[in-house]
Amino acid sequence: NAGVTQTPKFQVLKTGQSMTLQCAQDMNHNSMYWYRQDPGMGLRLIYYSASEGTTDKGEVPNGYNVSRLNKREFSLRLESAAPSQTSVYFCASSVSGGNQPQHFGDGTRLSIL
Amino acid sequence: TQLLEQSPQFLSIQEGENLTVYCNSSSVFSSLQWYRQEPGEGPVLLVTVVTGGEVKKLKRLTFQFGDARKDSSLHITAAQPGDTGLYLCAAMGSGTYKYIFGTGTRLKVLA
Numbered sequence: 001n002a003g004v005t006q007t008p009k010f011q012v013l014k015t016g017q018s019m020t021l022q023c024a025q026d027m028n029h030n031s032m033y034w035y036r037q038d039p040g041m042g043l044r045l046i047y048y049s050a051s052e053g054t055t056d057k058g059e060v061p062n063g064y065n066v067s068r069l070n071k072r073e074f075s076l077r078l079e080s081a082a083p084s085q086t087s088v089y090f091c092a093s094s095v096s097g098g099n100q101p102q103h104f105g106d107g108t109r110l111s112i113l
Numbered sequence: 114t115q116l117l118e119q120s121p122q123f124l125s126i127q128e129g130e131n132l133t134v135y136c137n138s139s140s141v142f143s144s145l146q147w148y149r150q151e152p153g154e155g156p157v158l159l160v161t162v163v164t165g166g167e168v169k170k171l172k173r174l175t176f177q178f179g180d181a182r183k184d185s186s187l188h189i190t191a192a193q194p195g196d197t198g199l200y201l202c203a204a205m206g207s208g209t210y211k212y213i214f215g216t217g218t219r220l221k222v223l224a
Contacts, residue, residue, distance in 0.1 A: 042214040042215055044214070090155050099205070101158040102203075102212065106153065
C-alpha cells in the first residue's frame, strides 16, 4: 500500500530555474493538498484541490502553480525558483468533507541557490 | 486570519516524565486534529476531537478539546524515547475545507 508518493525526494535548483514536484495517491481520495514546511512555521497550505478539475489557493500561493491531472495526481510547479522557496514540500490527500484525516507523503526537500 | 498557536515550541525531558502540549486559538473550530511527525517523514494523524470538552486516550496520550472548541491539549504520561517527534495540531478553517496547522511542538525524550 503506497499511500501518497512524492517525487523527487531531494532537489537543488538555481535561482530562476523551473521545476515540477509530482504527487500521486492510490487511496481514491477526492481532496489533495500541497504544503510547505519551514522551521518554526508549521505547515502552510499552498494550493488545494477538492476534486479532479478544481483547484483553490491556500495561504501562500504566490510563485506556484498546480495541476490536478486526474483523481490520483496533483503536481506543483515553480516557474521561476527563488531562494525564498527553499523548503520541504508535502503533498497530502483525504476523503472529502470535514474532520477527515489527511494522509501525507514523505516530502520533497528543495534547495534553491 | 485564523491562527493556531502551540506551546511550548521545544521540550526536552527525561524518560518517565509527564508533559502537556497546548494548542490555542481565538477562533472556534468544528474539530481539531493532532499529528506526529518524525524526521524525514510526513505527519501522521494521532486523533481527531470533535465535541467541546471531549477527551480521547491513545495509550499514554490523552487529548482534550476545550469546552468552547477554541483550544486543545495533549498530555503524555511516562514519556518514552519513542515519543520523540514534532507534534502538530490542525483545524479546518471556517467555511472551507482548508486545514490550518499550528506552529508545532518539538519534543525530545532522553533515555
